[in-house]
Amino acid sequence: MDFKEYIQGNKYGKSANQLEREALSDHFLQDAIDGYDAIGGDFSNDLNELEKRLRKKVNVVPEQAFNYKKFFSVAAVILLLIIGIGGGIYLVFFDKNDLQTFVGNKDDVASQSEDIVALDAKEIIEFDELIPFEEAEADPKTDVVFSEINDNEQAFYDEATSTSIELETEYEASILENEMKLEPVVATTIDDNAAVRHEVSETVPVEDQANSFYVDEIDGIVTDQHFTQKETETIPYGEAGEEQTYIGFGTTEFLQYFEENRKQNICDDSKAEVVINFVIDAQGRPSRLFVKKNTCDELRKEIIKFLNKSPQWSQQKGAIDMTIEINNWN
Amino acid sequence: MAPESTKNLSKLSNEELLQEFQTMQDVSLFSILYQRYIPYVYGVCLKYLENRVVAQDAVIDIFELVLIKLPDYEDFNFKRWLHIVVKGHCLQIIEKEKKNAFVKIEEGVMENDSFFGPIDNPQTKEELDALSYCITTLPEEQRKSIHYFYIENKSYADIVKMTGFALNLVKSYIQNGRSNLKNCIVKKLNISN
Numbered sequence: 275m276d277f278k279e280y281i282q283g284n285k286y287g288k289s290a291n292q293l294e295r296e297a298l299s300d301h302f303l304q305d306a307i308d309g310y311d312a313i314g315g316d317f318s319n320d321l322n323e324l325e326k327r328l329r330k331k332v333n334v335v336p337e338q339a340f341n342y343k344k345f346f347s348v349a350a351v352i353l354l355l356i357i358g359i360g361g362g363i364y365l366v367f368f369d370k371n372d373l374q375t376f377v378g379n380k381d382d383v384a385s386q387s388e389d390i391v392a393l394d395a396k397e398i399i400e401f402d403e404l405i406p407f408e409e410a411e412a413d414p415k416t417d418v419v420f421s422e423i424n425d426n427e428q429a430f431y432d433e434a435t436s437t438s439i440e441l442e443t444e445y446e447a448s449i450l451e452n453e454m455k456l457e458p459v460v461a462t463t464i465d466d467n468a469a470v471r472h473e474v475s476e477t478v479p480v481e482d483q484a485n486s487f488y489v490d491e492i493d494g495i496v497t498d499q500h501f502t503q504k505e506t507e508t509i510p511y512g513e514a515g516e517e518q519t520y521i522g523f524g525t526t527e528f529l530q531y532f533e534e535n536r537k538q539n540i541c542d543d544s545k546a547e548v549v550i551n552f553v554i555d556a557q558g559r560p561s562r563l564f565v566k567k568n569t570c571d572e573l574r575k576e577i578i579k580f581l582n583k584s585p586q587w588s589q590q591k592g593a594i595d596m597t598i599e600i601n602n603w604n
Numbered sequence: 605m606a607p608e609s610t611k612n613l614s615k616l617s618n619e620e621l622l623q624e625f626q627t628m629q630d631v632s633l634f635s636i637l638y639q640r641y642i643p644y645v646y647g648v649c650l651k652y653l654e655n656r657v658v659a660q661d662a663v664i665d666i667f668e669l670v671l672i673k674l675p676d677y678e679d680f681n682f683k684r685w686l687h688i689v690v691k692g693h694c695l696q697i698i699e700k701e702k703k704n705a706f707v708k709i710e711e712g713v714m715e716n717d718s719f720f721g722p723i724d725n726p727q728t729k730e731e732l733d734a735l736s737y738c739i740t741t742l743p744e745e746q747r748k749s750i751h752y753f754y755i756e757n758k759s760y761a762d763i764v765k766m767t768g769f770a771l772n773l774v775k776s777y778i779q780n781g782r783s784n785l786k787n788c789i790v791k792k793l794n795i796s797n
Contacts, residue, residue, distance in 0.1 A: 306647025
């Protein structure tokens, strides 16, 4: 039986007996029963009135019951909103480099393509401008030249490579789709297991081919590019057992080129490893570099230097993960 | 609070409601819990203050009081704690008004419940025999009241009607009778063992 029913007068029978038995071991209940019995009468209205008063009371929070937890939670949310909105306004309206950041659909991007400058391309250009270019002896194996890093630019390197920038895939995809569509001239299948590169060009005999990078441009737009090398050259890096279709310069070519031309005797440890992640922008340049693992700073700097001066990369979808290990066996 | 939310909260147990309140610090949650105890709180206030209006005001004052004083820790007996707070508040009111009221504290009559198993529900033949014997040793009023209450499952109001005893006497006979039975059964079973 409900206690309220008992109070309202239902005090006979087995149900009432059960409640009273319960009260013999429940001090609170027994005290309450004694109170109603002492006064007597009908208490239904009293209880209804009390419930009404309590409901009214709940709408007014007593001064002492200040909810610090709720207050600070709300304050934190407001603060985050202010920071978020403020940051957004700054990014949209106050661009110090006078670059236009376009946010829109693909059609708008295509129609205004001339006005659009990819942020990362700009960064790469600026990055290049800071590095003094020195004419180096042309490597017979490759057309690519590189320059030494100026010590004064060390800080810039560190800053540029120590942070990662999230890929704005939609924006990047729209640029790739509407801008520089590179048509492969020759495509061939490479079997890494054999560790032998097949011929890329059908017109030049294999034995006459040298390692070279060929680029054809019309009005600044690349229409043809491919990288060739001698058939007997082995590819030390790359994923074994995987067939890859190469359209030009890519990870494998870079790794081989790097290994052959890097500074020797760097990194004190017998083994050093750097893992990087980057994408190829519309101009065929590595961009949005992110260093995922680095056990030797010297190696990292060397890789970045080579990436910066690498030839135009073939367009590849998605980010590239590249692992470079060196073993200093002394 | 939306009606639908209130409906869902009303299904929560007292412990769950208390936990929700301790987590969310929402006064409306605690008010739902307190509403369930209003009959208890009001009854105790009536017992000590002996005045409906004063007792009703005390119920609302105690709501504010427990809201502030509610302990933070888990696993505490809210009902027991609330009873103590209510009694304390009522005694404070009495002291303030300088009433020389004689407050009858009857905790002494509330024996340890665990013993009264053989009286409420005898399990063995020994217990049943001891109970049957001990009931015969009780004074007549206590014997009658115990018999009607425990054997015939009659309520206080029923026993008042049947015997003509006053309500407070019926309660007194039953409580004293239990005490006497306990002493008798303990002696009996110990002698048997």
